[in-house]
Amino acid sequence: MQTGSLEHISDNNGPIIEVQDLVKKFGSFVANDHLNFTVSRGEIFGFLGANGAGKTTAMRILCGLSSPTSGNATIAGFNVYTQTEKIKRNIGYMSQKFSLYDDLTVWENFRFYGGIYGLKTEKIRERTEELLGRLGLQGEKNKILKEIPLGWKQKLAFSVAVIHQPKIVFLDEPTGGVDPITRRQFWEMIHETAKEGITVFVTTHYMDEAEYCDRVSIMVDGKIVALDTPLKLKETYRAASMEDVFLKLARAK
Amino acid sequence: MRTIRFILQKEFRQIFRNKTMLPVIFVIPIIQLLILAFAVTFEIRNINLVVVDQDHTTTSRALISKFKAPKFYTLKSYLPNYDQAAELLKKGQAHQVLVIPNGFERDIVKDSKASVKLVTNAIDGSAAAIMNAYGNGIIMDFNQELVVESMGGQDFKQPMQVSYSYWFNPELNYTTYMVPGILALLVTIIGMFLSSMNVVREKEIGTIEQINVSPIRKYQFVIGKLLPFWLIALFELAFGLTLARIIFSIPMVGSVPLVFLVAAVYLFAVLGIGLFLSTLANTQQQAMFLAWFFAVVFIMMSGLFTPVESMPYWAQQLNMINPIAYFIKMMRMILLKGSGFADIARDLMAVLIYAIVALSMAVWRYRKVS
Numbered sequence: 001m002q003t004g005s006l007e008h009i010s011d012n013n014g015p016i017i018e019v020q021d022l023v024k025k026f027g028s029f030v031a032n033d034h035l036n037f038t039v040s041r042g043e044i045f046g047f048l049g050a051n052g053a054g055k056t057t058a059m060r061i062l063c064g065l066s067s068p069t070s071g072n073a074t075i076a077g078f079n080v081y082t083q084t085e086k087i088k089r090n091i092g093y094m095s096q097k098f099s100l101y102d103d104l105t106v107w108e109n110f111r112f113y114g115g116i117y118g119l120k121t122e123k124i125r126e127r128t129e130e131l132l133g134r135l136g137l138q139g140e141k142n143k144i145l146k147e148i149p150l151g152w153k154q155k156l157a158f159s160v161a162v163i164h165q166p167k168i169v170f171l172d173e174p175t176g177g178v179d180p181i182t183r184r185q186f187w188e189m190i191h192e193t194a195k196e197g198i199t200v201f202v203t204t205h206y207m208d209e210a211e212y213c214d215r216v217s218i219m220v221d222g223k224i225v226a227l228d229t230p231l232k233l234k235e236t237y238r239a240a241s242m243e244d245v246f247l248k249l250a251r252a253k
Numbered sequence: 254m255r256t257i258r259f260i261l262q263k264e265f266r267q268i269f270r271n272k273t274m275l276p277v278i279f280v281i282p283i284i285q286l287l288i289l290a291f292a293v294t295f296e297i298r299n300i301n302l303v304v305v306d307q308d309h310t311t312t313s314r315a316l317i318s319k320f321k322a323p324k325f326y327t328l329k330s331y332l333p334n335y336d337q338a339a340e341l342l343k344k345g346q347a348h349q350v351l352v353i354p355n356g357f358e359r360d361i362v363k364d365s366k367a368s369v370k371l372v373t374n375a376i377d378g379s380a381a382a383i384m385n386a387y388g389n390g391i392i393m394d395f396n397q398e399l400v401v402e403s404m405g406g407q408d409f410k411q412p413m414q415v416s417y418s419y420w421f422n423p424e425l426n427y428t429t430y431m432v433p434g435i436l437a438l439l440v441t442i443i444g445m446f447l448s449s450m451n452v453v454r455e456k457e458i459g460t461i462e463q464i465n466v467s468p469i470r471k472y473q474f475v476i477g478k479l480l481p482f483w484l485i486a487l488f489e490l491a492f493g494l495t496l497a498r499i500i501f502s503i504p505m506v507g508s509v510p511l512v513f514l515v516a517a518v519y520l521f522a523v524l525g526i527g528l529f530l531s532t533l534a535n536t537q538q539q540a541m542f543l544a545w546f547f548a549v550v551f552i553m554m555s556g557l558f559t560p561v562e563s564m565p566y567w568a569q570q571l572n573m574i575n576p577i578a579y580f581i582k583m584m585r586m587i588l589l590k591g592s593g594f595a596d597i598a599r600d601l602m603a604v605l606i607y608a609i610v611a612l613s614m615a616v617w618r619y620r621k622v623s
Contacts, residue, residue: 050569063466067622084622085468093466104263104268115259134594161462 010102016041016168016199017062022071024057031057034071040166044194046213047203048242050250053219056096056172062168062201063093070198076167092161092169092198096176100157102118102146106125106137107155109145111162117164122165131159134192141173151182155189169193175209187212192212207243216242218249225249256469260477264451268481278411278485282439289435290428290501297383301329303338303347310358312399316369319391320351326387335370342374349373349384361399379559433584434557436493440486441458441577443552444520445544448482448527453540456531465621475616479524483517486524506591512584515597519580519604521589525611526576530617550575579604 014039024032031054039045049055060066062075064084073080077088100109107128114124132138134156140148148156154174162169171190175183187209194200202213210216210230218226226249228234230242239245268274273581297421302320302597306313329347341347360367371388375381423458455461490513498538499505527544534540554568555561556575561569572578586592594601 064622065462065465085298088466089468091466093463095466096358096460097462099459099463101267101460102261102458103267110265112259112263113463115262116256116464116469118468223510246369 015039016075016076017045017201018072019062020072022058022061022073023060023069024054024061024066027071030222032061032068035224037198037217037224037227040195041199042194044190044200044202044212044214046210046216047201047219048205048207048210048216048246049203049219050205054222055219057179058219059170059201059203061171063091064088065093089168092164092166094157094161094169094171094174098153098157100145100160100189103144103208105142105144106132106148106156107141110158113160114163119164127165131163133188135159153179154178154182155186157187158186160241163195166198168199168201173203173205175204175206183209190206207246210246218246220250225252227232237247256473257477257480260469260473261480262334262607264477264481268485270430271469278443278489279492280355282489283496284302285435285439286432286493286496286500286530289433289438290497297380297387298325300326300348300384300387301346302326303329303350304331305333305335305338305350305352307334308353308357313353316353316392316395317351319395320388323387323391339372342372345374346449347374351388425520428501429503429589430585431557432497432501433588434555434581436490436497437555437577437581437584438552439493440490440516440520441580442548443459443489444482444486444523445527445530445548447485448478449531449534449540450537451482452478452528452531453534453537457537465586466496469621471616471621475528475612475619478528479521479612482524482527483520484521487513487516488602498620503588504589507593511594511597512587515580515583515587515601515604518601518608519576521608522576523605525608525613525615529611529618532615532620534582538575550576554578555581556599557581573603574607576604576607579607611615 001052017037017039019035019037019086020145022032022035023030032069033054047055047059056250057066061068061080062073064075064080064087075087077083078086078090080087101112104112107188110128110131111121111124113187114127121249129138129143132141137152137156140152145153145156158174161171175186176180183206190200190202190212213230215227215229216233217224218233219225226236228236233245234240234242237245237248240250276329304317304320306317307548308379317328321328329341335350335352338352339345342350350370350372352372354368354370355367357367366487369392371392373381373385373388452461489545494505494509494512526547530543530547531540534543546581552555554564554572554575557577558570561572561582583592583597583600583604586597
């Protein structure tokens with residue numbers, strides 16, 4: 001990993017994600033309309049919005065997978081225009097699309113992803129044991145992924161996204177299509193990860209999940225219309241749950 | 254380097270775990286060699302000949318018997334008039350019709366000249382040309398004998414004599430000619446199709462995102478994707494050459510290591526094209542169509558089936574950008590003629606430049622950031 005002095009300072013003192021007036025257009029369609037927000041180190045930041053609100057687009061920009069049209073963003077102190085490769089060294093990403101290899105075993109997946117992040121073989125082995133231990137899936141280590149149920153696969157995909165102990169992990173709708181119990185366990189994993197000091201940036205459209213976040217932003221049609229702790233948001237909008245907050249905001253426009 | 258090793262390890266596992274892959278690797282070369290090498294030939298056998306003999310003389314019968322001798326003529330029937338014969342020609346039951354008109358023998362004796370009519374079904378132009386040449390050859394021979402006879406059986410010396418010798422393929426064996434080309438085809442298909450489909454598959458299942466979000470370098474990804482298919486294709490060539498040697502005993506006049514050097518360079522060009530196509534396509538179908546389009550054009554133009562020398566000038570120029578044309582030419586030169594490095598250096602250089610351009614385009618088009 002990189003150990004530049006600048007990077008160190010920005011980690012401890014400044015926010016780990018800083019976004020200013022970020023705009024992304026596809027032709028005349030504005031997917032992200034002047035986004036502004038910051039995320040602090042170790043925070044669980046919920047990025048909420050309906051389908052098509054522009055969550056994934058913004059997240060892909062922050063991960064260095066897509067270039068913004070205008071505006072600025074720094075991730076772990078690196079610029080999203082010029083330093084995408086440095087950003088990639090410092091983040092983990094779990095995409096909406098399931099992204100492990102179905103024809104490889106659990107161990108082979110861990111080894112491949114650990115390997116391309118430059119981890120030593122010993123380290124990969126160690127992290128794999130640790131992460132599988134946390135999931136209670138040590139016994140599945142040599143199973144081909146195809147034979148593993150979806151809920152478990154999602155958890156494995158999350159583990160793979162943090163195998164290299166990134167500074168930030170981006171989760172794009174990680175709980176899509178899994179049962180309530182697994183969702184619950186998933187959020188426990190997210191909290192444990194945050195305790196290790198990894199910042200978690202997570203998108204979801206399950207409003208109940210928003211309650212588990214330190215702060216949430218709500219996006220409607222490409223704009224961020226609210227950003228605060230779940231408690232404050234419920235107060236401001238005089239709502240009983242985050243679901244009500246969201247419905248009020250989504251209808252208001 | 255370590256990163257590349259991890260990619261290679263993963264690719265090989267996936268390739269050998271894929272149940273359709275191994276049969277493809279081993280069965281394709283066997284089938285291609287056996288079917289194409291035996292079936293694709295320009296020799297014409299079994300020409301169905303219909304004879305309309307309106308003369309009924311010794312001379313006309315002598316001419317007809319000439320046609321009976323060669324193994325490639327089958328005398329289908331004798332018919333009294335041309336109209337009936339033309340009917341068979343229309344139905345496709347006759348390939349050639351020989352008409353010997355009434356008074357044929359008399360004209361030869363009296364005027365020292367007579368004519369016969371040879372009608373050939375020319376739906377397939379090149380086959381018709383060959384059948385016509387066969388027919389003409391027989392009639393010329395017969396003519397020759399008549400001349401000698403009329404001179405009173407004396408030894409007649411022609412002013413000009415042509416002697417033939419066929420170099421590099423003395424028996425004019427089409428298998429010998431075709432097999433190096435078919436091997437080139439095999440290596441091309443494996444290289445272009447498998448490599449382009451492989452990368453697009455990662456796009457389809459979404460793993461490409463996970464790779465693009467990692468610090469992997471573009472060149473590492475490209476090398477990791479190319480090397481497995483490069484090795485498999487070279488293995489295919491070795492396997493195919495061995496089969497060709499055992500089954501067809503095709504000659505290997507030149508140096509086998511040189512064949513592999515040429516193939517190694519050529520494969521970088523083909524894999525580069527395959528990879529470049531995969532950056533343009535989003536689904537395996539699209540990749541397949543693109544690869545198929547280029548493969549068909551390149552193969553048809555390559556000189557595998559029809560000689561490049563007889564193509565129009567613009568087509569020959571177009572072959573400057575056809576990697577398969579270079580490869581087939583070099584394969585034939587080395588295997589059949591025993592050409593050495595110096596003889597193929599120019600073509601090899603062209604393929605090398607091709608490889609560099611194709612790979613650069615693939616690396617350039619492959620985007621980690623959209």
